[in-house]
Amino acid sequence: MALHNIEQLLEKYDNAETTLAEEAQLKVYFAQEDIPQHLESYKLLFQYVSDTRQEQFTKALPLQPKRKKLYQWISVAAIAILMLGAYFQMNQKTTLEDLNHEELLAYNQTMEVFSLVSSKLNKGTNSLGAFKLVSSKLNEGAENLNYLKEFQNTAKRIIRND
């Protein structure tokens, strides 16, 4: 292409009036080796442009955010199920009629054991009555001590008066 033409294009290029096609022409022109001295700076520019175009993004892209969401919901569901289970478990009331033979046997045995324990406990509390008696007597004795104190006081007074 004629030098004159190129200079005109460059003028337009500087004013940002060139089309993409014209810029492509310039790029082709400046890709060649011998460029007139006064246009050397453009050559650098276009060389830089074509160099930078080669740069590529090479880092790996970790794409698996979709599963993460699913796992979150699984945990929510698990908690909901747990809570529901606990709720129903607490609401369940079993009566004696629901039990089968073996369970009934076990129930009766436990009840027997419990009643045995409670009767023994009652006996124990009965024998505690003796202690109560002792303590009441002790209180009585302490009250009697008061008389003694009073006697002592009067005795002291009499001695002082002498």
Next chain:
Amino acid sequence: MTQTNFLKLVMPFKDKIFRLSKRLLVSKEEAEDATQEVLLKLWNNNKKIENYKNVEAFSMTMTKNLCLDRLKSKQAQNLKIVHSNYQDHNVSLQKQIENKDSVHWVSKIMDELPDQQKMIVQLRDIEEYDFDEIAKVLEMNETAVRVALSRARKTIREKLTNKHRYGIT
């Protein structure tokens, strides 16, 4: 949308997202992080994606917003982004001269532009977008895009010529 479909959809412009974020964030690692985040956001919304008319423009806008946010928070924290991807200048004299002489300059000059101009140059010159596409991505009107682009191109050229002529850095 399945994973393969999503990858097929994203494939053509994932590099563009990366290059735009690198243009803004400068460091390669930061840009990779940002790209990853944008793509993951897209994937998380993959049910809505099918309704979007132009997924690419939408993603580019997302990238722009994300990167600008990051830059802002970086500034607020008073942290400077590490320019870790600049080449080591001490490799050899030959290499050093080559780097200085050529493309490296342009990248330095580009880094000095305001964010908006950076993005416009990136989208127009490197990704070859139409003006109306750029306007859509950057949420600006077309005239403003043209003006900013022209300004950016002139700045770049001026600085390049200066450096070329006098070697001023």
